[in-house]
Each structure stands twice: as C-alpha cells, then as structure tokens.
Amino acid sequence: MKEKLNIAKNYIESKTGFKPEIAIVLGSGLGDYADTLDEVVIEFDYASIPGFPVSTAPGHASKLTFGCKKGKCVALFAGRFHCYEGYSAAETVIPLRTILMMGAKYVLLTNAAGGINTDFAAGDLMVVEDHINFSAHNALTGPNIDELGPRFPDMSFAYAKEIRDMIDATAKENGMKLRHGVYGYMVGPSYETPAEIRALRTLGADAVGMSTVHEVVAASHAGAKTAAISCISNLAAGVAKHALTMEEVIEAGKMVASKMRTLIDGVVEKLE
Ligand code: HPA
Numbered sequence: 599m600k601e602k603l604n605i606a607k608n609y610i611e612s613k614t615g616f617k618p619e620i621a622i623v624l625g626s627g628l629g630d631y632a633d634t635l636d637e638v639v640i641e642f643d644y645a646s647i648p649g650f651p652v653s654t655a656p657g658h659a660s661k662l663t664f665g666c667k668k669g670k671c672v673a674l675f676a677g678r679f680h681c682y683e684g685y686s687a688a689e690t691v692i693p694l695r696t697i698l699m700m701g702a703k704y705v706l707l708t709n710a711a712g713g714i715n716t717d718f719a720a721g722d723l724m725v726v727e728d729h730i731n732f733s734a735h736n737a738l739t740g741p742n743i744d745e746l747g748p749r750f751p752d753m754s755f756a757y758a759k760e761i762r763d764m765i766d767a768t769a770k771e772n773g774m775k776l777r778h779g780v781y782g783y784m785v786g787p788s789y790e791t792p793a794e795i796r797a798l799r800t801l802g803a804d805a806v807g808m809s810t811v812h813e814v815v816a817a818s819h820a821g822a823k824t825a826a827i828s829c830i831s832n833l834a835a836g837v838a839k840h841a842l843t844m845e846e847v848i849e850a851g852k853m854v855a856s857k858m859r860t861l862i863d864g865v866v867e868k869l870e
Contacts, residue, residue, distance in 0.1 A: 606649035618673035629676035635665035682787035687735035711807035712834035737812035761825035768864025779804025792836025
C-alpha cells in the first residue's frame with residue numbers, strides 16, 4: 599500500500615509542483631464543482647495515475663483536478679472508490695491518502711445518502727456529526743503507514759467541529775436550512791431492506807450510505823481536519839413508499855448541487 603501511495607505521489611509530483619491544502623471529494627451527481635474553480639492548474643484521469651484504482655460507479659467521473667479557489671490550493675476528486683465495486687477499504691482510500699501524503703491538511707467529503715431520520719426529506723443536506731461503520735471493513739487494515747499516522751488512531755474528533763461550524767455559518771449566511779446527524783455506512787451495492795433501516799435507526803443512524811467513512815478514517819488517521827456533508831437523496835427503504843433507484847439518487851444530487859457548492863465555497867473561504 600505504501601509503495602502504491604509513493605508511486606502515485608511521485609508520478610503526480612513529476613507533473614506539477616502544486617501543493618494541495620484542501621482535498622474535496624465529490625459524491626454522486628456533484629462532480630461539476632470543478633467547473634467553479636477560479637483556476638485549473640492540472641487535471642488527471644485516475645486511470646493515468648499509476649497506483650490509482652479505476653472508478654466503475656455510475657454518476658461518478660474519474661478525475662482529479664488541482665486548482666485554486668478563493669486563494670486556496672484545492673485537490674478535487676470527481677469520483678471515488680467503493681467497497682461494493684470489489685475494492686478493499688484500503689484500496690478505496692489510495693487517492694485521498696496520496697493527497698494526504700502530499701501534505702493536505704483539510705478534507706471535505708460529500709455524498710448522497712438515504713434519510714433514516716423520519717424528520718428528513720429528500721433534498722435536505724445533512725452535516726455529518728459522527729458515523730457508525732456497519733461493516734467489517736476498515737481503511738487502515740494492513741501494515742500501518744507511520745509517516746501518515748499512528749497504528750490506533752483516535753476517532754473521538756473525526757468530524758472537526760471547526761469545519762462543521764464553518765458549514766453552519768455558511769448555511770446561516772445564505773439562509774439555508776441544514777440537518778445534522780449520524781451517517782451509517784453499509785457496503786452495498788444493494789440498498790438496505792426496511793428491516794435493516796429500522797435496525798440502523800434504533801442504533802442511532804440518521805442517514806445511510808455506501809461511502810465516506812473510509813475516507814474519514816484515513817483523513818483522521820493522517821491528522822487532517824475533516825468534515826462531510828450528505829445530500830439526502832431519498833428516504834431510505836421502508837421510509838419511502840416506493841422502490842429506490844440509482845437515477846433518483848443522481849437526480850437529487852444534481853438538484854442540490856448549487857446548495858452543496860455554496861457550502862463548499864463557504865468552507866474553502868473560511869479555512870485558514
Ligand atoms: N442507501 C444507501 N446508500 C444510499 C442511499 C440509500 O438509501 N441513497 C443514496 N445512497
């Protein structure tokens with residue numbers, strides 16, 4: 599794993615001297631954010647970077663863009679990797695860990711999620727306050743990469759209050775309502791059963807999705823200040839009265855893309 603990260607890092611550094619400060623991962627239907635950068639410095643197809651996996655998920659591009667936004671150096675991931683594609687949890691975080699190895703100090707993740715909390719509606723945005731990993735997978739499985747962080751990293755503050763406060767402040771400035779809650783991670787790719795959703799609700803999850811937690815663990819391990827925002831793209835199985843479809847998830851992502859953009863911009867602007 600460490601070799602793969604070094605190969606990817608060396609390749610990227612052979613192409614550019616750009617030093618990313620903020621890594622942003624764009625979820626389903628949210629990949630257009632790269633269009634809003636003030637300046638694009640360089641773009642990489644994931645497939646061109648040795649060591650990187652190749653994305654297979656619908657609604658996800660496979661592009662890493664380095665650019666400037668509000669005077670900050672940003673690495674944007676349009677497209678991410680999921681365990682349901684057949685990758686190990688450790689493989690799914692290779693791109694993010696490459697950027698962490700390059701020195702990024704902040705990580706902002708977005709995703710699409712099903713709403714479990716019955717107060718939620720499709721189209722809501724939820725600031726993730728914590729997560730529950732309902733899988734047996736962990737991104738740090740395997741030899742520890744000591745240069746990045748410790749073998750047994752603390753997760754008490756995995757979702758940085760400082761960034762969550764910036765998201766809340768941005769929402770307030772723009773008259774937007776936000777939800778707050780716990781993200782439950784399920785491997786997928788099947789959506790959950792209604793009984794699973796009832797169980798997840800009982801166990802404290804407000805939303806459910808198939809991404810993000812491995813990235814949060816990897817970022818937190820590396821000491822990066824991290825936050826995540828979920829687009830509640832649908833009500834979860836059994837809460838919704840109809841069958842769930844991927845199209846619904848991608849459509850909802852597109853509908854809230856401008857709000858998500860506002861929140862990301864606010865955080866990028868406020869970060870030191
Ligand atoms: N379940 C799991 N993942 C999801 C969902 C869902 O309902 N919606 C978007 N991603």
